[in-house]
Amino acid sequence: MRILVDTNILISAAINPNGTPYKAYLKAVTFPNKGIICDQNIEELWRIFNRKFPTKISMLEKFLAYSLSVIEVVTIPETEEETEKLIRDVMDRAILRAAINAKADILLTGDKDFLESGVTNPCVMTAAEFLEKE
Secondary structure: OEEEEOHHHHHHHHHOOOOHHHHHHHHHHOOOOEEEEEHHHHHHHHHHHHHHOHHHHHHHHHHHHHHHHHOEEEOOOOOOOHHHHHOOOHHHHHHHHHHHHOOOOEEEOOOHHHHOOOOOOOEEEOHHHHHHOO
């Protein structure tokens, strides 16, 4: 399966290697799965860490160094998808567009804007739901 990992999962995984988001992240990037992130995810990671976790930048650098060796980075297409209108947060719409364009099977997130959107393709799941999935 192809899994686009959203920024909030990446942040949690980078900060806490013992938590559910980290375990879901590992499952997403481990064969037979293929982990995906988009360029916006990387930009958001840096912005959020610089603002909220400036003392943990080295942790982010190590996490990204590993991640970028096992994860596919995709660009966000300019052409909007009709499904995007289901997402309340306009900033999140590009993430969905990247997931659709990358043919992701799952969008792994903790973001309520995605989880409550009704989007079904890709399937939107929390870390816990993804870990329970066979």
